[in-house]
Amino acid sequence: MQTPTYGHTYLAAELRLPTNWLDYTILAIYFVVVLGIGFAARRSVKTSLDFFLSGRSLPAWITGLAFISANLAATEILGMAANSAQYGAYTVHWYWIGAIPAMVFLGLVMMPFYYGSKVRSVPEFLLLRFDRAAHLLSSILFAFAAILIAGVNLYALAIVVEALLGWPQWVAIVVAGAFVLAYITLGGLSSAIYNEVLQFFVILAALIPITVLGLKKVGGWNGLTDKLTATHGQNFTTAWGGTGIGSANPLGANWLTIVLGLGFVLSFGYWTTNFAEVQRALSAKNLSAGQRTPLIAAYPKIFIVFLVMIPGLVAAALIPNFGTAGSGYQYNDAIPYLMQELLPNGVLGIAVTGLLAAFMAGMAANVSSFNTVFTTDIWEKYVVPGREDGYYVRFGRLITVIGVCASIGTAFLASSFSNIMSYLQTLFSFFNVPMFVVFIVGMFWKRASAKAGFWGLLAGTVTAMVNYFVFYKKGIISLPSDQGANFVSAIAGFVAGAIVMFAVSLFTRPKPAEELQGLVYGTRSPGMAEPPAPGDDAWYRKPALLGWGAVVLAAACYIPFSF
Amino acid sequence: MSEQPGHADHPGRHHHYTESDLSRDVADLETKSATAARIFDLRRIIGGLFVVYGVIVTIVGITDSQSAIDKAQGVNINLWTGIGMLLLGIFFLAWLKLRPTPPPVPPEGLPEEKESA
Numbered sequence: 001m002q003t004p005t006y007g008h009t010y011l012a013a014e015l016r017l018p019t020n021w022l023d024y025t026i027l028a029i030y031f032v033v034v035l036g037i038g039f040a041a042r043r044s045v046k047t048s049l050d051f052f053l054s055g056r057s058l059p060a061w062i063t064g065l066a067f068i069s070a071n072l073a074a075t076e077i078l079g080m081a082a083n084s085a086q087y088g089a090y091t092v093h094w095y096w097i098g099a100i101p102a103m104v105f106l107g108l109v110m111m112p113f114y115y116g117s118k119v120r121s122v123p124e125f126l127l128l129r130f131d132r133a134a135h136l137l138s139s140i141l142f143a144f145a146a147i148l149i150a151g152v153n154l155y156a157l158a159i160v161v162e163a164l165l166g167w168p169q170w171v172a173i174v175v176a177g178a179f180v181l182a183y184i185t186l187g188g189l190s191s192a193i194y195n196e197v198l199q200f201f202v203i204l205a206a207l208i209p210i211t212v213l214g215l216k217k218v219g220g221w222n223g224l225t226d227k228l229t230a231t232h233g234q235n236f237t238t239a240w241g242g243t244g245i246g247s248a249n250p251l252g253a254n255w256l257t258i259v260l261g262l263g264f265v266l267s268f269g270y271w272t273t274n275f276a277e278v279q280r281a282l283s284a285k286n287l288s289a290g291q292r293t294p295l296i297a298a299y300p301k302i303f304i305v306f307l308v309m310i311p312g313l314v315a316a317a318l319i320p321n322f323g324t325a326g327s328g329y330q331y332n333d334a335i336p337y338l339m340q341e342l343l344p345n346g347v348l349g350i351a352v353t354g355l356l357a358a359f360m361a362g363m364a365a366n367v368s369s370f371n372t373v374f375t376t377d378i379w380e381k382y383v384v385p386g387r388e389d390g391y392y393v394r395f396g397r398l399i400t401v402i403g404v405c406a407s408i409g410t411a412f413l414a415s416s417f418s419n420i421m422s423y424l425q426t427l428f429s430f431f432n433v434p435m436f437v438v439f440i441v442g443m444f445w446k447r448a449s450a451k452a453g454f455w456g457l458l459a460g461t462v463t464a465m466v467n468y469f470v471f472y473k474k475g476i477i478s479l480p481s482d483q484g485a486n487f488v489s490a491i492a493g494f495v496a497g498a499i500v501m502f503a504v505s506l507f508t509r510p511k512p513a514e515e516l517q518g519l520v521y522g523t524r525s526p527g528m529a530e531p532p533a534p535g536d537d538a539w540y541r542k543p544a545l546l547g548w549g550a551v552v553l554a555a556a557c558y559i560p561f562s563f
Numbered sequence: 564m565s566e567q568p569g570h571a572d573h574p575g576r577h578h579h580y581t582e583s584d585l586s587r588d589v590a591d592l593e594t595k596s597a598t599a600a601r602i603f604d605l606r607r608i609i610g611g612l613f614v615v616y617g618v619i620v621t622i623v624g625i626t627d628s629q630s631a632i633d634k635a636q637g638v639n640i641n642l643w644t645g646i647g648m649l650l651l652g653i654f655f656l657a658w659l660k661l662r663p664t665p666p667p668v669p670p671e672g673l674p675e676e677k678e679s680a
Contacts, residue, residue, distance in 0.1 A: 022619075022623065025619070026616065026619065026620075029612070029615065029616070030612075033608065033612050036608075037608060040603050041602065041603075043597075043602075044597050044598045044602040045597070045598075046595065046596065046597035047592045047595050047596055047597070048592065049589065049592035049593060049595075049596050050596050050597055050598045054598050054602075055592075055593065055596030055597065055598030056589075056593060056596070057596060057598045057602070058598075058602075062605060117585070118585055118589040118590070119585065120589065124585070128585065190598060190602055194605050194608070197605060197609070198605075198608065198609055198612065201609060201613065201651065205616075205644060205647070205648055205651075208644075208647075209635075209640050209643075209644050212638075212640075213635055213636050213638060213640060216636045216638065217636050341634075342634065342635055342636065342640075343634075343635065343640070344627065344631035344632075344634050344635055344640065344641060345623070345631070346619075346620050346623035346624065346627075346631075346641040346644075346645075347620065347635075347640050347641050347644050350616065350620065350644065350648075389592065389595075
């Protein structure tokens with residue numbers, strides 16, 4: 001759900017950046033450091049737990065920043081800027097209602113079950129709560145989605161690099177694939193996470209100058225809103241203007257589908273059950289750090305919207321009809337266009353490095369979660385069980401190689417779709433929402449039977465796909481945009497999954513209560529009884545305070561955009 | 564020592580992977596894990612990279628031509644970004660200096676080393 005854009009991803013051919021040796025030096029230093037982290041992290045890999053989950057030993061600030069970074073891939077950065085150039089300030093919904101409540105819910109409500117039950121992956125939780133059928137289906141769906149998404153990231157990187165730096169696409173795909181392969185194979189999740197944290201700071205150093213200079217060019221925030229109100233109308237710079245039920249707006253969604261479809265179903269599905277995200281929290285050193293992982297991530301998430309939305313709005317204000325055929329630019333060009341116009345050599349190198357780092361981190365997040373699920377959930381449980389631990393570390397390294405090669409394949413596959421962003425967006429609604437309904441019912445209703453998990457997951461996935469491919473694509477129901485269709489698919493998949501789980505539970509035996517300890521709301525697992533680590537009782541480390549603080553702050557951010 | 568008492572197997576359900584099996588497997592791996600003991604401190608990497616970047620970009624900013632400044636709307640963006648990155652790098656190195664990595668906690672069973680208090 002985090003990559004909502006509609007235009008083609010091809011960047012305008014004339015957007016060649018004026019890079020020089022200085023910018024390439026900055027880029028080269030980054031690549032050296034990335035590889036260095038891989039080699040250094042290699043020393044820490046002794047068991048499969050080290051390789052797949054960093055030994056459950058990382059501090060909360062690292063896992064928290066990696067949590068935000070795994071999401072802050074360049075598809076998100078370019079996509080959200082594109083979204084802003086096209087739809088205006090509606091973009092804030094993807095952050096303040098579409099991310100913060102879900103992240104807080106993950107930290108406060110769900111992490112005790114995930115972390116306390118000591119599962120190593122999201123599908124493994126379904127194995128404990130439901131049965132092997134639900135586990136295998138969710139593992140396969142996730143592994144499949146992860147490789148497709150990694151490939152899309154890789155392809156998006158290739159077209160950006162081709163447009164900006166003039167490298168051929170296949171060179172960019174192979175070079176980036178090789179670097180990601182090297183550092184994950186060597187250091188496992190630790191080196192993926194460390195690189196994500198590093199990327200977070202580099203991308204900030206790239207986006208802040210672009211935002212500041214862009215605002216200066218259009219005469220500050222007031223100059224920006226005046227220009228956009230004149231060209232795009234009053235509602236373009238507000239969050240809720242024109243979202244009444246029945247009134248038309250370019251997003252094709254009203255406040256109800258925004259709150260339910262985006263705010264509840266899509267975003268909760270993405271943030272709470274997408275293993276590429278949850279894996280970061282599971283690698284934290286204790287339950288308190290695990291809970292704080294998404295909460296620490298929530299604070300930067302509240303403000304990152306400004307760094308992607310403002311460049312998008314500035315591009316829309318500077319170029320008449322930006323994004324339409326006549327202007328010569330796609331919506332996705334917003335940030336590259338500002339880089340070309342505003343950044344001198346030096347900062348330009350930082351910005352290019354930030355974008356490349358973000359693409360690689362987005363791909364690495366998917367590959368590192370793929371290898372964990374494939375090894376611990378599919379291979380170790382169903383294909384070759386019972387071998388010594390070192391075997392699974394070796395297999396994890398091997399499957400990383402295979403995963404990266406498969407991503408290179410899906411990258412070329414993605415290149416055959418004319419509109420990959422919208423394709424990616426739809427994938428999220430198929431794979432995350434049904435998983436979420438199974439989780440939410442399983443966690444809060446102890447009567448949900450073992451069989452209900454599999455059938456609920458299957459029904460939700462099929463319904464979301466049928467809604468999209470049959471009802472929307474064939475025009476049986478009329479929805480104004482792909483985005484509106486994704487919101488409706490999400491709600492349909494959620495409702496269908498919930499109904500099927502309820503019906504199946506009525507006719508099948510419930511799981512015995514002693515097998516549900518620590519898996520269902522209101523029960524506790526042995527792991528949760530651990531005393532807090534020294535210092536974790538400080539007021540600023542209290543999960544409840546951090547979580548509610550983020551919700552209040554996000555709500556307060558809406559105020560200036562609501563009137 | 565990696566055996567966890569109190570997690571008796573459920574007889575006759577060997578194929579059924581329960582939470583206690585998982586807890587025991589993961590707890591066992593955690594005691595053998597090397598990440599906590601051998602992973603290097605990320606603050607050093609972030610600090611080092613940002614000091615290097617900060618110095619490079621700041622020097623570029625000091626020697627920037629007028630055309631580079633004009634391009635950036637009259638702001639010496641290289642200088643300001645360079646200083647910002649340098650400060651961030653110094654912040655991480657200072658944090659590392661003031662709160663160095665604690666030595667890894669020994670495996671369970673040993674009491675906390677608080678004798679000095």
